[in-house]
Amino acid sequence: MYGDSILVKKGLIVTSTIIYKADIKIIEGKISEIGSNLSNSGVDEVIDANGLYVFPGIVDEHVHMREPGLEYKDDFAYGTAGAALGGVTTVLEMPNTKPPVEDSKVFKEKLSLLSHKANVDFGLYGVIHNSNADKFEELVNAGVVGFKVFLGPTTGNIPPPDDGSLYEVLLKSAKLNVPITFHAENAQLVRYFTQKVKREGRNDPAAHMDARPPICEEDAIRKLILFSKWTGGRVHIVHLAAKEGVGLIKEALSRGIKVTAETCPHYLLLNSRDYEKYGTAIKVNPPIRSEDHQKALWQGIMEGAIITLGSDHAPHAAEEKEGDVWRCAAGFTGVQTFFPLMLDQALKGRLPLTKLTELMSENPARLFGLWPRKGAISVGSDGDLVIVDPKVETVVSKDWLKAKYPITPYLGWRLKGKIRYTVLRGKVLVRDDRLVAEKYGMFVEPMRSKEKL
Ligand code: DOR
Ligand code: ZN
Numbered sequence: 001m002y003g004d005s006i007l008v009k010k011g012l013i014v015t016s017t018i019i020y021k022a023d024i025k026i027i028e029g030k031i032s033e034i035g036s037n038l039s040n041s042g043v044d045e046v047i048d049a050n051g052l053y054v055f056p057g058i059v060d061e062h063v064h065m066r067e068p069g070l071e072y073k074d075d076f077a078y079g080t081a082g083a084a085l086g087g088v089t090t091v092l093e094m095p096n097t098k099p100p101v102e103d104s105k106v107f108k109e110k111l112s113l114l115s116h117k118a119n120v121d122f123g124l125y126g127v128i129h130n131s132n133a134d135k136f137e138e139l140v141n142a143g144v145v146g147f148k149v150f151l152g153p154t155t156g157n158i159p160p161p162d163d164g165s166l167y168e169v170l171l172k173s174a175k176l177n178v179p180i181t182f183h184a185e186n187a188q189l190v191r192y193f194t195q196k197v198k199r200e201g202r203n204d205p206a207a208h209m210d211a212r213p214p215i216c217e218e219d220a221i222r223k224l225i226l227f228s229k230w231t232g233g234r235v236h237i238v239h240l241a242a243k244e245g246v247g248l249i250k251e252a253l254s255r256g257i258k259v260t261a262e263t264c265p266h267y268l269l270l271n272s273r274d275y276e277k278y279g280t281a282i283k284v285n286p287p288i289r290s291e292d293h294q295k296a297l298w299q300g301i302m303e304g305a306i307i308t309l310g311s312d313h314a315p316h317a318a319e320e321k322e323g324d325v326w327r328c329a330a331g332f333t334g335v336q337t338f339f340p341l342m343l344d345q346a347l348k349g350r351l352p353l354t355k356l357t358e359l360m361s362e363n364p365a366r367l368f369g370l371w372p373r374k375g376a377i378s379v380g381s382d383g384d385l386v387i388v389d390p391k392v393e394t395v396v397s398k399d400w401l402k403a404k405y406p407i408t409p410y411l412g413w414r415l416k417g418k419i420r421y422t423v424l425r426g427k428v429l430v431r432d433d434r435l436v437a438e439k440y441g442m443f444v445e446p447m448r449s450k451e452k453l
Contacts (some may be wrong), residue, residue: 003029
């Protein structure tokens with residue numbers, strides 16, 4: 001069966017444009033009716049959502065759940081359990097696992113492995129690196145949700161394609177209507193600055209920031225905009241961290257070049273002053289930068305230069321996150337705190353609640369061809385909901401976090417709002433911090449306009 005049947009009564013539904021009070025009926029996993037005083041015929045459970053906000057399930061377009069090959073860091077069962085507890089009902093899983101998702105064989109193996117473990121719905125990225133540009137079509141046909149290209153070095157050290165191959169895959173991206181996400185940092189500059197900062201004898205946590213200064217991002221983004229202009233390829237810049245990137249994207253959009261961008265909660269909530277407090281826990285690629293960058297990213301969100309948020313959930317083992325800044329791994333667990341952190345910001349008035357739906361649900365679903373099945377509360381959509389009480393707090397604690405290594409700067413943070421229910425295709429997965437249904441997730445494939453395929 002595709003899903004379960006429930007009625008959610010009198011909640012405040014948060015769409016990307018308005019908030020309104022209504023009942024939502026979900027029959028066998030799909031939203032069948034939205035209105036007032038809906039009958040409970042045919043449903044197994046009625047949820048009283050009076051005084052609660054009802055968001056479409058969060059779509060986290062950017063997670064690294066480490067399976068296969070890196071399970072010592074974390075795994076898909078843990079990661080997707082954390083997702084459900086954090087209101088995320090769909091995750092898009094990055095391809096820098098072992099082996100990297102570089103052809104349809106690896107893709108199919110990863111898919112069959114994860115299918116039995118998924119606690120939420122999931123899509124899978126393929127990777128394009130220095131020697132597999134010819135695998136683009138076979139990966140599309142196998143069902144990838146999109147691609148990832150690592151222009152800059154990070155976990156897995158997957159080398160980028162050369163410029164000719166990059167140009168060619170962007171042409172294919174345009175033709176087949178498939179987004180390509182980019183880790184946009186110039187690798188040669190990262191190498192140069194890293195060596196320079198190391199030579200200076202630095203080993204404080206902020207040295208990592210200076211080893212990957214904004215020029216690294218600015219250069220890569222400038223190039224991607226140029227390549228998008230000439231190919232029409234669907235460039236999506238993920239984890240945007242530099243204010244120069246925001247400026248470049250705004251300018252590109254004004255010239256009709258349709259590049260899109262994502263940023264992550266850590267770039268919005270932390271800045272360079274936090275290195276002292278959190279040390280290498282907040283080492284991440286690209287690095288967390290100074291406050292002027294943080295401000296520009298907020299502005300980029302409000303002005304529409306940045307259209308999605310992703311968690312960049314990137315767990316590592318404790319021993320990898322400790323000690324010397326140069327040896328320390330980049331990234332930290334994030335899928336579970338993703339929505340609660342941003343909900344807190346919205347409930348404190350930093351951004352409208354509707355903006356959360358836009359950035360964290362609707363836009364990622366649209367971008368990756370999953371909308372309106374995902375990312376919408378509308379008749380015919382999947383019955384994926386996250387139902388929150390704005391009057392209760394969430395405290396980020398090791399006990400609450402579902403992760404092999406709950407390493408995050410947010411431990412002890414008190415957040416406004418609490419998830420009461422996470423619902424996936426009509427099935428209640430989470431009730432008040434308890435995961436009550438496991439392994440209910442399924443693989444989702446994008447819908448791309450057929451004429452373009
Ligand atoms: O900090 C990061 N960690 N940035 C990335 O781009 C990759 C990620 C990982 O996979 O560990
Ligand atoms: Zn990432």
